[in-house]
Amino acid sequence: MGVGPHAILCTASDCSGNSTQCTFYVFVQDTNPPSITCPTNITIQCGDSTSPTNTGMATAHDVCDSNPRVTYSDAYSGDCPKTLTRTWIATDYNGNTNTCPQIITIQDTNPPSITVPASRTVQCFGDVPAADSSTSGASDTCGPASRTFVGDTYQTNGCVITITRTYRATDACGNTNTATQTITIQDTNKPSITAPAGTTVQCFGDIPAPDTNAVVASDNCGTPTKSFVSDTYATNGCVITVTRTYKATDFCGNYNTDTQTITVQDTNRPSITAPAPVSVQCFGNIPAPDTNAVTASDNCGTVTKSFVRDTYATNGCVITITRTYRATDACGNYNTDNQTITVQDTNKPSITAPGPVTVQCFGNIPAPDTNAVVASDNCSTPTKSFVGDTYATNGCVINVTRTYKATDRCGNFNTDTQTITVQDTNKPSITPPGPVTVQCFGNIPAPDTNAVTASDNCGSVTKSLVGDTYATNGCVITVTRTYKATDRCGNYATTNQTITVQDTNKPTIMCPTNIVQAAPSNQCTAIVNYTVTAADNCGNVTLVCTPPPGSAFPVGTTTVNCKATDACSNSASCSFTVTVYSPTNSLPPPNPLPACDTSMNTLTGPPGFATYSWSIISSTGPNWAITSGTNSQTVTYTAGSSGSATFQLIVTTASGCRFVYQVTFACNAGGSTPGFWGNKNGQALLTSADFTALNTLCLRTGDGSDRDFKSTLSKNKSDFAAWLQARTAVNMSYMLSSHLAAMKLNVLHGFASPAKVVPIGGCGNLNGGNSITIADLITFANNALCADGYTPSQDPNRTLQECYKNALANANGNTVHP
Template sequence: GGTGVYSYAWTGSGVSATSEDQSGLAAGSYSVIVTDANGCSTASLPVTITQPSAALSASATGESLICSGDADGNITLTVQGGTPTYTYSWKKTGDNVTVVSTAQNPSGLSAGTYNVLVTDSNGCTTTASATIVDGDGTDPVVTAPADYSLEGCDTSAIVGRVYSETLVDITSSYTGVGVVETGTGIASVKYSDSKSETTCPIVVTRTFTVTDNCGNIGTATQKISIVDTTAPVLTIPANAGIECTADITPGSLGMATATDNCDGDLTPTFTDGDCFGLENKKEVNAGQGIYQHFTISGMAGLGVNSIKDFTLTFETNQGIGRTEFILVSPNNGKGIVLVGTYCTGGNCEDNGTYSPTFSDNTGDPIWVNGISIGVGAGNFRPNGGPSPNLGSVNGLTSLVSSFEELTNGMTSLDGDWFVYAKKQVYENGNVRFISSCLTPALGESCAKNNIIIREWTVTDNCKNTSTGNQVIVISDTTAPVASGSITDTIIEGCTVEDAPDAVKTVAELEALTEGLSISDNCSDKADLKVSSSDEVSGTCPIVITRTYKVTDECANESLDIIHTIKINDTTDPTGTAPADIADLKDIANIPAADIEAVTDEADNCSAVTVTVNDTNNEGSGCSGDPYIVTRTYTLTDACGNDIDLVQTITVEADLVTVDAPEDVTECDSYMLLELINGAYFGATGGVNPIPVGTVITETTTIYVYAVSADNANCTAENSFLVTINALPVAPTGEDQTVCEESPIQTLTATATVPEGFSVVWYDAAIDGNVVESPTLSSFGSVTYYAESVNDATTCVSNSRTAITLTINPAPVAPTSGGDQTVCYNGLQTQTLTATATGGIITWYDAAIGGNVVTSPTQVGVGSVTYYAESSNETCSSLTRTAVTLTINPAPVAPTSGGNQTVCSNGSSTQTLTATATGGTISWFDAQIGGNMVISPTQVGVGTSTYYAQSSNGTCSSLTRTAVTLTINPAPVAPISGGDQTVCTDGSSTQTLTATATGGIITW
């Protein structure tokens, strides 16, 4: 009610005396009087603020979790005081945003400290905190049983707790597994296995897993190694005695077999050698020495009881004189010093690796440590001398000087052999045994006999190895074989003494004929021996039957090889025929035959008889066809050998000759040339004469004919073919004119001729030079001339066809009128137009290809690039000039910081400053145009309006935002109505009222 505006007069502690509304007051009694604009007032209005009897308070208690990570914790909250009802907001320390519960007593909580804000119905608040302690999170401590190894082939070898790749529960009995659990107790004990990819050994990793009642897990591992140390069982094929040509492969002589406890059947391998021994690098000591044993087996019953040679390999860096090696046989303990005797100084100090081969060959030197011995291989006889170690070597009873003595009395080399080696003294450096090998010797009667010591080896997957020897003795009992036969030999001669000597070698024997081949299963041809014997019969021819025999190195003799040699007189008698007669013109002038005309008759073996016979060739007697008599005198000896002596008698008239022109092929025509002999005719036999100089225009045969002046029956004639080919027509073709491209193109002149014709290009219409490549690859013009050629006749056209090639230069690209970039002016029709100069301009929407653009413009906000191409009405520019048009959008007007209106504070420097946001702000003193204002302020009483324009660094906003600043003047203080002082009138309602004038008065 009343008439506004109202004023307020509050009483009470802490009030704002003239404010309509009060806040932040304590409990107590307050009163207010409200006065309207007309000075009408209300009575004093009492207001009482009460408060609860007790302040709001809260306390909270949290319970501990059983297992770490659980979320089943509870908090009990007790609230006192304040004004019910209460609300609750629980948050967890570390997260002041998320409300986890609004219940008084929250549940389902994880470990942590929780803070609650309790609010009563009056908005009063208090806080409390409670902590939920985390539960058991400690893993059990597990100790696995000790690692161990066992013999076996796979995981089935593990007994007790068997191998399992899936978890096995042993909670009820986990003897051997140590467990320390400090929490909630053991829930389970389990193990699982895994095995290595390697198999030797197979390593099983057994993982024991212990889980407590809170799911905490402890593990420990045990390693179980499954090893296979059992060598395979090897069965060796029987020893064999074979011919040298026999198949020595296991397919013929037997394949060793092997079985293994883990790998089943295995396939043994073998190596062939000719000796028994071992490779076992070992240091030789100076104490008891070393024993290197090797076994010879499989020799019994083979008749092999002697040594061919023995190879030893050793090295020393202490001096060769410090070393001794003794070979000891199973023949009653006999031994032989191979390397010795001990010595010092000189050659005894030599070092190196030595590989001597020892034998009883008397041509080899005896090994003596003190002589100069080269390192590496070499042939020697054993030292064969005494040894200071005799009597201290176990198994050595006596020493001999040769291998023959060493094996004397042995029926077989089978048995246990060993090499004993010892250094002379203890010194720095070493002597090392590396290897040795003993080669048995077969019988001396046949050098081709041989022995193979086949060492079989089998190794299982774990490298356990077994070896054994199969002995194969190769002997030769087969005679040489002759295939084919010797072709009879017929030689010229009169007596047996003319026969060739018998050959002595197989090579010479095979060389007697191509059909004979001699071979032996064991011996080389060069090692075969040849013998022979002869028997003689007959006279003409004399026949010698020669019998050859071939013997191999083992005395095996071949069957007879027969060579028949026939000595025959096949030589013709000799003599001299009468001289030929060649100057007769008439057959009637030929003389009669006369055997007395033959001279110098002779024969290599007997007398000669002479007979005669005439024949003729039935010739005409004309030149070129003479009449020839062949008069044959035959001389014959006693063996029927004869010889014909020929006398030739020739009758020939004078020669008639005519020219023989070559065939002629011409284009268009041919003129007959002068002749030396004969004349031209149109037909054979001198028919249809043709004069010299006649021009032939069609293909025809021309004859040249003449008659002998001495004999009308003797003529001569030749002919030749004149071929006339037609001339081809000139080629057809078109000129080529193009504009320049980039890179500049190449034009090639073309012309068309019929099939079977070719085009030849020239640089002139007549004569000129042949042009291989009629092209143009630069600015300008060139003319080439095409001539037609018949591929079959090579005739050319009478004229040439001109073809002109022209490449016109392209104009330069236009000159850009410049890229254009402006800011949007607010008009949707705002337009930019691309410009360029230089020739006739055509605009495109792409640098290459693209579409023609009639109007290269940008209308409204946006950006576009056009491409200008120039033309000179013949060619266009090779490149286009890009011109970009851009209308950038104007930013929006700034957002005003708000108009500001305040009352003067009485200071002349009181200042208001205009504010606005959005981009870079510039201030002006007018809505449009005007002046830029650096400091948009109002100082002191007054009003100013400023205008804010935003910029994005490129364009400015199209409108400006107005901001008004106002400082209103303060009114003058009221004029007091006067102090009032009166005396009480005795009434309890006596009232004085203060008065003042000047505006709206607030007391």
């Protein structure tokens, strides 16, 4: 029944046509909310549409409302990101509601835009403009943004300095963008310069030295460098004119020059100074005469210096040499001076040890090597020797002091030391295990220092785990595992192993096989429960089936779609069908049975249905027909001349549900039934042996179960009569069983011969489709019952069983009533 009130009218009639009625009401109320399925959670950028056409639409289903209304409400929270919680609401036409949430994450990951001042070129560093401190110059599509000065970097190429000035734009969510301004510093202006005033001197040696302090110079970008360039000479008799050039150069190489004039006129005699006294250790050290060491000058010209002679005076080991030099000017004027040279050997030999050495390991200390020692003596070749090593330890540093000795022929000696520092500063080498990819977090391998390769130049290495760090990108976790190798001096090196955790496996899902289930009697739907299993390698699985278990499935075939989704959105699906059918219901046969060849017989169907449709779907005798009431609860029919007929009633409810009722019965031939069944006291003739024989057959009931008679004789008789009277063609196996039992009793009591040949009427071309013995007919019919005990209208074995039933019915006289 549909939702709402329904009036039920009941009528009771007796055989005389008297009747009475009563009415009651059935109220059907829908209190079940519709089912609703939300779209999946989604992440969008700010500015994207939040309309369900972009983010997904919920779907709803209701048993009583084919089109439940779906609405939603939104609530925002947070800023970066902003969370939109969308609550979907499904409402059926009776006001029942159901909700589910959808989470829409609105994030801003786009950087803002930025503009900076234009690039420019200046002459000097002091001309560089200050950074622009204003916050303008930044914009963002999702909200406010501000610009800040980050810093300047400098790059020098010769005298050109390029300043890269960086600004940063930051939006409200912390997204940033940078841009740069280029400022070029390049000095192209020459400095200014003024040389000292001109001057006159008597002698060439009186010419003043170049004096840049007397030069005045300036530059637009700083202090220039003043330098003397050169003197040029012009001679006119005894007059020499000196032109002195000065130069001013700025930092970038721009320069300018100016000159000073100096006039030289010489009238004085030359002067001379011999070299200073000298003391030497050995006779071989006496220097050769060196006029270059003589100082001589003349105010007016060039002086010629010459060696005159040496004179010797010996006092023990001391030799005194007097050396005379002469200076002569261009006019022949001269002067002399003496140098004293004393020869006396008192010096120790000199020695220089090899330079300091630093080695990494104690085993790298070199052996003593006198060939690397440099030693000399003023008077002879000294002897070099190794004295010894001393050691001083400071932490992991060992200082070795190595002493060498040089001795001359007179026993004078000298020593020198070489410093050898032993200090291990090299880090060990370390190689991590190779990168690993695992499916689940629980699959991450434990740290294993045995898998780390490490070595050191000076000895053993200690390997240790530093720790793991984690970086998450969506459902991918990157584990950076750091190992450390440390040598005995505390030098260490680290290395990283990368472990990637990424679940790429779909969950497993298993649907049941297709389900076929009968609806309860007179019901449009059937509650169907089923079990779908799902599992995942890394944890929990979300399982969604539509329709869910326990749903009311309508008559017909419905596809159930199931989806299993793990935490990383890997998913697997399966489907199966649920077929709900409405079973054929039985109507009771008329009691008493109608007489053959009679009209105005009636059959009445169940009350309360919206439509009725009667038909005769089969008959074993002629003249069975419906005369009126085909579409009414009560139908009027004519019983045939013989045999039986199967009546079918199809009814529908106001909501469109369809049900089928069937009944099969024979007409009463008025006592003309032959054999065992022609005796009105046939039931009284039944014996225990008869029931023993019946129990050898595969007799069936209305639901297809076995029917045997193993009680007391009286109980068997009453059960047998009830079984025969309740027979129905809804299950053709039940109808065939009743006719088979009748023929078995006719044979047992001598009313039928097993060898008698009777018509077969086709039955799958058995015996050519013509005739068969009663013994073979009993055997074939029983075999059919043993093979299939339930043959409703859709069963493929029903046709053969019905053919056997008709052949037995004709042979039994078309009745099985006792």
